[in-house]
Amino acid sequence: MSKTLNREGLLEAYRTMRTIREFEERVHTDFATGEIPGFVHLYAGEEASATGVCMHLKGKDCIASTHRGHGHCIAKGVDPIEMMAEIWGKSTGSCKGKGGSMHIADLSKGMLGANGIVGGGGPLICGTALASKMRGDKTVGICFFGDGASNQGTILEAMNLATVWSLPAVFVAENNGYAETTSSSWSVSCDNIADRASAFGMPGVIVDGFDFFAVYEAAGEAIKRAREGGGPTLVEVKVSRYYGHFEGDQQTYRADGEVKKLREEKDCLMQFRRHVTADGEISNADLDAIDSEVLALINESVVRAKADPKPEAADLLTDVYVSY
Amino acid sequence: MDHSSTVSVGIIANPASGRDIRRLTAKASVFSTAEKANMVQRLLGPFGALGVEQVLMMPDTRGIASAVRRAVETNPARELPAWPRVEFIEQDLLGGPEDSQVAAHLMEQAGARIIVVLGGDGTHRVVAAAVPAIPLATLSTGTNNVFPDWREATVTGIATALYASGRVARQVALRRNKRLRVELGDRIEIALVDACVTRLTHVGARAIWEPETITELFVAFAEPDAIGLSSIAAMIEPVSRDAPYGAHLSCTPDGRRVLAPIAPGVLESIAVDHFGRMEPGVPHLVHAERGSIALDGEREIEFHRGQVPKVSLELDGPETLNVTETLAAAVALGVLADSRVELELQ
Structure with a gap:
């Protein structure tokens, strides 16, 4: 049974989701002080999506992320300490402090980068998936994108190309209900992004993005299909973000109490904890211990990020060109 | 009216x-x-x-x-x-x-x-x-x-x-x-076609498509030309929509093999070791000590050690x-x- 996680796997899933949450909550707090340069888009609320997908991936599998990329990075194994330094613009960051939140990348982990171009990840993943297919190494590429990107030509072209070439790719549409401030129920013509899959000749499924197990099962089947040469799949994850499009967004387009209700009734960490502790397989103390370890890690990441040096002026001229 | x-x-x-x-x-x-x-x-x-x-x-x-x-x-x-x-x-x-x-x-x-x-x-x-x-x-x-x-x-x-x-x-x-009544403590749910007990401990993506996950099946009716889990029972002994009874079966790896279309496009061999009729109003206790129950093909109920779900057939659906x-x-x-x-x- 591909879908059953053992105790170790369940604890790993929780640790990943908790790390993403703690990281994002801390960036939310620290950004308000004005010390963090640039722009941040937080992933809090959507943790089950990145975690449920990336737990099926191996080191050489690739993911392409979005402007809301911190969760994807952590789930794919990028070091949170280097990530925090990157967001603080420090030379110890994942990209030596030159990228910031929206351009965190770590090719050694198969993380092609957060991406400021909405819909930019689709063509990248077609590229890596074509390389996988030509090498024949059974690796896969995952394109995370949002409801806004689902209307972009790049994503539609990428899904077409992935089917035409039968690429080992999975398109994960994280539909959080809003493209910046525009409701997806208004802007996505067919309303369910998954409905578009059949037009490209690929399967399209919808899963509850607050339920880790639902995402994990669906992503597992899609990734297995891709690895076995079955071609691409579109997985629409219905989810919601807890914060604004960016930090500072007043969110006047959201209903009163919308986020509060989601946090109280649907939160992925809450549901996960309730589920895995129900029959004593994992105790609340086990999970509390992970909470403490994660909190310590994130605290350390901030302390180090604040203390680490900024890039020098001379660094402006390094890493500009790549020779093949 | x-x-x-x-x-x-x-x-x-x-x-x-x-x-x-x-x-x-x-x-x-x-x-x-x-x-x-x-x-x-x-x-x-x-x-x-x-x-x-x-x-x-x-x-x-x-x-x-x-x-x-x-x-x-x-x-x-x-x-x-x-x-x-x-x-x-x-x-x-x-x-x-x-x-x-x-x-x-x-x-x-x-x-x-x-x-x-x-x-x-x-x-x-x-x-x-x-x-x-x-x-x-x-x-x-x-x-x-x-x-x-x-x-x-x-x-x-x-x-x-x-x-x-x-x-x-x-x-x-x-x-x-007809309908099936599934009870777990105070929780009462119904199924119109089948209630399937699975080894899967979470509701997750809800569907069932791997036969080795099935432990028991209860059906209100089972027609040989139907798709889904009820087809397992139908391939042994059909139960019509009008019959005043249902059926139940349990699965073990060394049971009798039954070929059935348990989902669209999925024709699987399932090992059945017990098959019997369900009489209306008689509760059947689920044997598995933990798992989930799919109602009409979708996992809806998770149950844990110490909880014993009951399934019964009702004719007034x-x-x-x-x-x-x-x-x-x-x-x-x-x-x-x-x-x-x-x-x-x-």
Whole structure:
């Protein structure tokens, strides 16, 4: 049974989701002080999506992320300490402090980068998936994108190309209900992004993005299909973000109490904890211990990020060109 | 039958039906939002022509209701046959099965004589549980469509209107169905076709497509030409919709092998070691000490060590519209043919 996680796997899933949450909550707090340069888009609320997908991936599998990329990075194994330094613009960051939140990348982990171009990840993943297919190494590429990107030509072209070439790719549409401030129920013509899959000749499924197990099962089947040469799949994850499009967004387009209700009734960490502790397989103390370890890690990441040096002026001229 | 003088019909079109993981694991059908909206419109013509005065429709945030609203607004301009008055139920939408439950309750309170349901087995289960006293006209837009009819919506629309307007009597138009009652402590759920106990400890992506995960199966009916889990029982001994009993079976790896289509596109060999009838009203205790229970193909209930779910068969399940019998009766009564036309019948 591909879908059953053992105790170790369940604890790993929780640790990943908790790390993403703690990281994002801390960036939310620290950004308000004005010390963090640039722009941040937080992933809090959507943790089950990145975690449920990336737990099926191996080191050489690739993911392409979005402007809301911190969760994807952590789930794919990028070091949170280097990530925090990157967001603080420090030379110890994942990209030596030159990228910031929206351009965190770590090719050694198969993380092609957060991406400021909405819909930019689709063509990248077609590229890596074509390389996988030509090498024949059974690796896969995952394109995370949002409801806004689902209307972009790049994503539609990428899904077409992935089917035409039968690429080992999975398109994960994280539909959080809003493209910046525009409701997806208004802007996505067919309303369910998954409905578009059949037009490209690929399967399209919808899963509850607050339920880790639902995402994990669906992503597992899609990734297995891709690895076995079955071609691409579109997985629409219905989810919601807890914060604004960016930090500072007043969110006047959201209903009163919308986020509060989601946090109280649907939160992925809450549901996960309730589920895995129900029959004593994992105790609340086990999970509390992970909470403490994660909190310590994130605290350390901030302390180090604040203390680490900024890039020098001379660094402006390094890493500009790549020779093949 | 009717506590309201208005001939009123409800429509619940589940925007989420036909989209789960079985599109991926089993090549199951896709029913797009546009097709569901088209099906609703194909109901409205017969409704308007055959005396339905008011349609109460469930709203949704996924585009079915808005497409119908646009069609209603343009219908007179296109000089099409008159449709009944279409009113959208006022309710807070949560995006889950509770939307169908709330809509069904509000339709019942508003005097709907019958509710047309567009969905699969799961959607029909939800509506049947919410309003057990209201008959359902069933249309398949789901994955496993064992309970609802596979039928052109126009024809279902004709039969629905014939019943709702009183042209065909209840005794002819409706059939009584069985149901399974699943109890876990204070929680009580129903299933219309099957209740399947699985080793999977979480609800997760809900569907079941790997036979080795199945430990027990309870069926209200099992027809050899049906898709889904009930087909396992049907391949051993069919149980008709009208039979006053159901069946149950358990699975072990060294049992008798049964080949059955447990999901669209999935023909699997399942090892069955016990098969027996279910008599109505007799509770069966689930043997597994932990796992989940799928109701009509979708995992809904998780149970843990120390909890023992009970499953029993009930004969007083929901009433559904028998489209074939209703139309045959209408023809016999001369409802649909102009009596001024002289026909030479041989």
